Amino acid sequence: MDKAVSRKATHVANATAAPYRTPDERSAEGRLIRDSVPRSSQAGWKLPEHRRDVVDLLEQSNAGRLPRLIPIRFGRMSASPFSFYRGAAALMAADLATTPTSGLRVQACGDAHLMNFGGFATPERNVIFDINDLDETLPAPFEWDLKRLAASVVIAAQHLELPYSDTVRLTTDLARGYREHMHDYAYMRALDVWYDRIDLQKYQDKSGDPDVVEHARKRIAQRIEVERRKTVPDHLYPRLVTEEGGRPRIKDEPPIIFHPDADLAPGLESGYAEALASYRETLADHVRVLFDRFHLVDLAVKVVGVGSVGTMCGVGLFMASDNDPLFLQIKEAKASVLEPYAGKSLYANHGQRVIAGQRIMQSASDVFLGWSRGKNERDFYVRQLRDMKMSVVIEALDAGLLRQYGRMCAHALARAHARSGDAAMIAGYMGSGGTFDDAITEFATEYSTQNRRDYREFIKAIREGRIQAVVED
Template structure:
């Protein structure tokens, strides 16, 4: 699903490719944000056409909350902007939505914690710097929302770009297997962080890790389910969580449940053999619709409750719709028979290690049309930083960590030697990305204001506080 390298050019040839790319698109050109007359609300409305319509107002409500919240939901808008600006021509597998809230902690199959990218709905091949620009812009916007000074914002964004550049260059000097296994283990990295973090920040970091360790299917069951007539069932919290019997009120659920069981059986075929055996030891007992995320609100998402030995041995799977990547309309790339497979393959390629139950399936929605889905555990050691409470030094460090794992991910799926040669040892890339991020923060603020106006004028409906 990426530009898998079937030819094997020499190191010198790969370096020459990077130098040629730099002549074609100088680093300074990456600072450019081409003017555009695009209407951000029209793009969001276009995207909303394929969503569950009664959930779209929740999406607009969540996006309206702040400039950063708008940015989180506006991957399509930014992709449209990026497509109009100069690019390096050096492609990688992209996350496609690499803002700082799409990085976090999760549990590996070995039951250790890893820090990595954790959202791949938009993954697709494209110019490597598009991910860097989205991450950098997210830092600039979040820092502005947090009230940081201009000097602090510049330091945070340039630090992110520098970390990406230095890490990618370091990866270019390693062998293929070393690059493949590169990762950040938060538990092992705390000692490194002690030099840079104040005591209070260290305590918060440790608390985040401790909380992540407790976030598993058992914890999710405690939050999202209850015992009814001796059986575990999902709670009802509409519109965020709606059990199937409420969603399909007046309908015989037997046929629907059997259809879902067939879908789960089909999904098993996308897993490794040993994981299929494990999944087969669980029995599906209940289903519910769930509202997820900010930009994802309105996509079809379900929770499936599975029972192991008994009701105290739960597994909760999340089934989430995979629509075409926002990048696919703007860059030449592969087509997919199943968008869920695109998400899963991109995630497996970019992450150091992935959920053991990560797979894909196709099935009908409430509209009876076929939809593509990917499936994973709802919670498995997942944790994320609270952006709104970060101090400038904390956000700078967090931005560097995000940049590092992004460089690891790109190095696995690209010509890292060509990209390293393109980036160079100087700071020109860092400053170009910094200028772009500052300019994009201003454009994003205008786009957020346009959404607020559209809500006030009645052009779009928003349901806030949900």
């Protein structure tokens, strides 16, 4: 029997054999953890004695990336301390591993910063708010995600030049929001937790500022209406595709979008037949019926994000007939940045790891989610490209809106963690007062200072020529 299957079977058997405990009993067990890992121990940030060089660790994270794209990755990270933070998940994972941990594990995002949350359409065409980037997902202590999210709020607030008092207030509010939502999930029925979702069209936050919530609701409604009008045939297709001799072809915009050669993409000569067949097998039977209506017309490499730059990411154009396109994003999945510290994945294919994590953490997932392995031995996962995907523009936020957005992210993270972790134990550990909130806030503010120091070291390395960075126009 495959080792991964055996381990999963053992986990299921253990879960089935575990005696029933009430939420109150599990909460009490969570409170006992404070004796060995006090909530106050989650506060602050102390530089490890033998911390690795920032640039060395970032260069190590480039292993396996396309060399020609690495300068673009570093160029994007050089834009600001906030951009640097987005691309430095591997650095923070190493740092979090040196901090005290509760031992309460969940399916973690692994890179839970503000820009990895957003809105997207469900298969039923509702628009929900959730975590939308899970490339680094892996089981890990729940507080690692929360600390990374809280630190991103502080760094975003500094990017917006908000007063320190506002920064502390909204970061504490995020931690409190996570804690309060986890308490709610602790006493909800299991199916109610699983079915819960943040519906952007019905969004409300009774604990938020009423004026800010109403303003946010109006902006969300306007954005949803705009996105609904951006159909794939009428909006995305003209932007990405040109007609050459009557045949659709994805537009080249080097170095961001380009067609690979056979050396870069060994499956090119066969039209990626083997990889597509392997991907098709990971789809549910009813989705295969839909997928089989489409045929691959073109595929190009497409550089995305900050942390993903340099990995083998592409976009495939599939057509069912004229004016009936489907764009699938093909993203390389490497080992999670958490793996050296939280343990190896159960899955032999990292694309499957990502998809499994998405299905656990997201309240709804793309019907075309699947995975494959290329002839170049790279692992990939597949999903639709920009299916009404909406992300926040940090620079467009003020203190009130950043606070509200942070609360939405905290809610989404608590819901995602409650689906896989023991919400009652986590809630019991955090408690009902502000001790845990204050600890997370203190960590986040102190780690933001570390991020600035690391950013300065990074910029210094670029200026000294140790690493190359290309800033795009």
